[in-house]
Amino acid sequence: MISITRCLLSPRYHQSYSSSYCTLPPKFPYPFLDFELMGAVGSAVRPQIVDMSSKQAKFVENTIASNKVVIFSKTYCPYCTMAKEPFRKLNVDATIIELDGNPDGNEIQSVLGELTGAKTVPRVFINGKFVGGGTDIKRMFETGALQKYFQ
Structure with a gap:
């Protein structure tokens, strides 16, 4: 058989x-x-090899290291809007990098994929640490965990 x-x-x-x-x-x-x-x-189909010594990788590393809050986003993405809203409500200045308006956006997104394990946006960093995407930030705000970063 x-x-x-x-x-x-x-x-x-x-x-x-x-x-x-x-x-x-x-x-x-x-x-x-x-x-x-x-x-x-x-x-x-082969996975894309990301050059972590490229100017885009250095840009990502420097941006994350020199800002308290960094959101890598796309202007048309509803999850990115969801991630930005809690920071606006908390009056927290976030550095927002809109990848769809950046000529290096695709390369930056590949670097973010290598750093965080996913290429989707938003990618949100607080104090140099990756904390999640849109639904993660919304949940953190609703539970009060996000506010603790800014007290």
Whole structure:
């Protein structure tokens, strides 16, 4: 039973069985979902290598080190707006870096991904430490944890 299942899934097993017991399924009609091609496409996608000695990486490090609050954001992002709002309510000056208006925005976002484990925005830092994104900041504000940074 297992051999027949393997035969149906992999063409290399086809030759070892008679055609009455083992036939290959027809080609999938949508080439972008062709499972034979997916292995080749998936193996061609490589993670981006981030140069942590680049000018963008130095910019990120210097910005985080020299400001109490830094928000890396995009102007159109609702989660970024969610992250900025609590700081506005607390009258805290935050350094906001809008990546969509920055010619190095994509590279900066890659550096942030390397530093924080995710490339999504917002990326919020307080006292040089990464504290989270939009929902994290909102939750911290609602529980009073965010206010403790500024007392």
